[in-house]
Amino acid sequence: MTTPPTSTPPLLTIDDLAVSFPAKGGTRAFAVNGVSLTVHAGKTLAVVGESGSGKSVTAMSVLRLLQSPPARYERGRILLNTGDSTVDALTLPERELRTIRGGHAAMIFQEPMTSLNPVYTIGDQIIEAITLHQRLTGSAARAAAAAALTEVGITNPAERLRAYPHEFSGGMRQRVMIAMALACKPRLLLADEPTTALDVTIQSQILELLRDLQKRSGMGMMLITHALGIVAENADTVCVMYAGRVVEYASVLDLFDRPLHPYTRGLMRSIPNPGARSRRLTTVAEVIDDPKQFERLPGVRPWWPGHPAPKDLEPTDEPTGECVLHEAEPNHWVTCWRTPAAMST
Amino acid sequence: MISFAHHPAPRHRPLILAAKLWFCTTLVLAVIAPLIANGHPFILRRLDASGSIVSIEYPLLHALTPSEARWIGVAVALLLWVLIAGIGHLRRIRISGYFPGVLFGIAVVFAPALTSPPVLTPFDSAEREARGEIRATYTLIPFSPNERAGDRKASFLPPGAAASAGRTHLLGTDRHGQDALSNLIHGSRLAVSVGLIAAGIATLIGIAVGAMMGYFGGWVDLVLSRLVEIVMGVPLLFVLVLAAGVMPRSIEATMAVIACFTWTTAARFTRAEFMKLRNADFVLAARAAALPTRSILFRHMLPSAAAPVLVDASFTMAAAVVLEATLSYLGLGPPERASWGALLASATSDTGEFRWWLALFPGGAVFLTALSYNILGESARDALDPRSQ
Numbered sequence A: 001m002t003t004p005p006t007s008t009p010p011l012l013t014i015d016d017l018a019v020s021f022p023a024k025g026g027t028r029a030f031a032v033n034g035v036s037l038t039v040h041a042g043k044t045l046a047v048v049g050e051s052g053s054g055k056s057v058t059a060m061s062v063l064r065l066l067q068s069p070p071a072r073y074e075r076g077r078i079l080l081n082t083g084d085s086t087v088d089a090l091t092l093p094e095r096e097l098r099t100i101r102g103g104h105a106a107m108i109f110q111e112p113m114t115s116l117n118p119v120y121t122i123g124d125q126i127i128e129a130i131t132l133h134q135r136l137t138g139s140a141a142r143a144a145a146a147a148a149l150t151e152v153g154i155t156n157p158a159e160r161l162r163a164y165p166h167e168f169s170g171g172m173r174q175r176v177m178i179a180m181a182l183a184c185k186p187r188l189l190l191a192d193e194p195t196t197a198l199d200v201t202i203q204s205q206i207l208e209l210l211r212d213l214q215k216r217s218g219m220g221m222m223l224i225t226h227a228l229g230i231v232a233e234n235a236d237t238v239c240v241m242y243a244g245r246v247v248e249y250a251s252v253l254d255l256f257d258r259p260l261h262p263y264t265r266g267l268m269r270s271i272p273n274p275g276a277r278s279r280r281l282t283t284v285a286e287v288i289d290d291p292k293q294f295e296r297l298p299g300v301r302p303w304w305p306g307h308p309a310p311k312d313l314e315p316t317d318e319p320t321g322e323c324v325l326h327e328a329e330p331n332h333w334v335t336c337w338r339t340p341a342a343m344s345t
Numbered sequence B: 001m002i003s004f005a006h007h008p009a010p011r012h013r014p015l016i017l018a019a020k021l022w023f024c025t026t027l028v029l030a031v032i033a034p035l036i037a038n039g040h041p042f043i044l045r046r047l048d049a050s051g052s053i054v055s056i057e058y059p060l061l062h063a064l065t066p067s068e069a070r071w072i073g074v075a076v077a078l079l080l081w082v083l084i085a086g087i088g089h090l091r092r093i094r095i096s097g098y099f100p101g102v103l104f105g106i107a108v109v110f111a112p113a114l115t116s117p118p119v120l121t122p123f124d125s126a127e128r129e130a131r132g133e134i135r136a137t138y139t140l141i142p143f144s145p146n147e148r149a150g151d152r153k154a155s156f157l158p159p160g161a162a163a164s165a166g167r168t169h170l171l172g173t174d175r176h177g178q179d180a181l182s183n184l185i186h187g188s189r190l191a192v193s194v195g196l197i198a199a200g201i202a203t204l205i206g207i208a209v210g211a212m213m214g215y216f217g218g219w220v221d222l223v224l225s226r227l228v229e230i231v232m233g234v235p236l237l238f239v240l241v242l243a244a245g246v247m248p249r250s251i252e253a254t255m256a257v258i259a260c261f262t263w264t265t266a267a268r269f270t271r272a273e274f275m276k277l278r279n280a281d282f283v284l285a286a287r288a289a290a291l292p293t294r295s296i297l298f299r300h301m302l303p304s305a306a307a308p309v310l311v312d313a314s315f316t317m318a319a320a321v322v323l324e325a326t327l328s329y330l331g332l333g334p335p336e337r338a339s340w341g342a343l344l345a346s347a348t349s350d351t352g353e354f355r356w357w358l359a360l361f362p363g364g365a366v367f368l369t370a371l372s373y374n375i376l377g378e379s380a381r382d383a384l385d386p387r388s389q
Helices: A055-062 A094-100 A122-133 A138-151 A170-182 A200-217 A228-234 A252-257 A262-269 A284-288 A291-295 B010-036 B059-063 B066-091 B099-114 B125-130 B180-216 B218-232 B236-246 B251-262 B264-277 B281-288 B293-329 B340-345 B356-384
Strands: A012-022 A028-039 A044-048 A072-081 A086-088 A105-108 A188-192 A220-225 A237-242 A245-251 A323-329 A332-337 B043-047 B053-057 B134-137
Touching: A012 A055, A028 A044, A028 A055, A028 A072, A028 A220, A028 A245, A044 A055, A044 A228, A055 A072, A055 A105, A055 A188, A055 A220, A105 A170, A105 B281, A122 A138, A122 A170, A138 A170, A170 A200, A188 A200, A200 A220, A200 A228, A220 A228, A228 A252, A237 A252, A237 A262, A245 A252, A245 A262, A245 A323, A262 A284, A262 A291, B010 B059, B010 B066, B010 B180, B010 B356, B066 B099, B125 B134, B180 B218, B180 B251, B180 B264, B180 B293, B180 B340, B180 B356, B218 B264, B236 B251, B236 B293, B251 B264, B251 B293, B264 B293, B281 B293, B293 B340, B293 B356, B340 B356
Parallel strands: A044 A220, A044 A237, A105 A188, A188 A220
Antiparallel strands: A012 A028, A012 A072, A072 A086, A237 A245, A245 A332, A323 A332, B043 B053, B043 B134
């Protein structure tokens, strides 16, 4: 999609992913519908959107972690570059998927309070993860676990390994989760709202830690969040999602400079601005409900669910349906209605 | 009603304590029964004509079967371990981690070597003692459970009746003239072992099946749930009676049949817990780290799901004890093994006479054992489940 900054192939390419869940009356609701994105080594892709927009489902699909059934992968490919080959996570046999999970791509979750097993010590859990992917035993594994804790800034690691999760604060637990995720040196890190459950001070510490670790290891990161502030500080590329679709996809500078989709503009304008104290905040709905917002792009019309389709809509013969990612500016993509103008870029 | 009390209602406490005591008593009795109630003298001194001691023997130790000796050896090893570990803790001496292993190894391997089966020693010590050939020191209850006085008059003696060589049948005798108290004590071995082993196997099967149902869901759940329903529909007592006819009449067969038909409740509890847990964040994290399914199921999920299953296991234990007693009462228990049910069957017989001591004591033992397991299960539920009152 975006041209890679280097000649190396991307670590992760999601192409037209669609995941559905059973809904009322035997129909299926699409949690994700036609999502495409790429993650490059050493770069961070931020996936931003509100609850239910399909961010987490996308990330979970990369490691095929969704319970299936009820979830069903309807379309698409998830190409993972494992260094010497490229595999599709959606068709990979379970056994080979195991080497991907934790080894090639690791994931950290939103809730550090519940993501650690309460009945085992931190050491037990890190060592179990380490010995799974590396041939280490006994004291060597213990040393590696202690080193992993040092990496994430936990002091006195040898002693902390013997502690149980309840003896840690939320921020410390998230550090432990990061240590576990990174213990096997993954090339791709999927961070599903890693700081949502933490207070702002700890939030910035954890993000700084992730940036630092990324700089050292050169891993690619998919950072899921709903906070635009986090996006601005941490991302190289941004993917804005709504209702299971990518609505805008651009480099972080382009996106914050010129948000092209009304929804993105709505998100930007709903951020409080300390400089303009008297002004009432604009809501996302106010921007979306303004028809003029959708007439700013020459020739094409940004897609929005519930809006009437333009008259020259192409017949929706392909499964993605009525919308298409349109490259409105170089490397700046907006989801528009599938009109001839939108398709000819 | 919502209550914010942090402690369970104190009025249950003495009951729970009594149940624990009874549980431990039957367990200890089951292990050391041959040391408490045995017709073989514990110490036997051979005397010459002048009455001085020629030699000293320990017939009781030699008469133990290898498995009895092994269990007693394990119990002694456990006692030694607790003692030495306790002393080591007080004196701050570090004890090697291999120590308990070595101790139990010695007990399991060498304790049977102290015995010398087959047992040929007849129960004639009393007569020889009367003739002045020996002087014998007996254990607490000087009767073996299968020790029969030669004549019919010894049957159905009431409690406190005198036996040969100055011994007393404290709780009377049964239809074969066997000592009731000795049978009662030895009968605890059958009851406790059936309770623990049958319920243990049933719980293990139930956990394995329930874990798969709850974790995988889908068609695995569908198929196994139907299996659970089928097994639940089988009347267990009839199967046991049938099994007594077609299978060898052994305690192992009884345990196996009981286990094969009582695992269903454990499976249902495990299934429900695993369904709750399978979407827990730490399970998701474990899957994301590619832990093997076996490890996720039994290392990570089971400890959090075990509480209701363990509570259920205690009820299964109580049911197994009652089932074993029922089978033995019907005369379908393992032959030549002391059993509460068999003793109970002596209470009424062809003459139509009712022997209260043969109904009260074994019946009471079955009742108290089943009740104590149920009370312990209830108290475990109160302790483990914060929602129940």
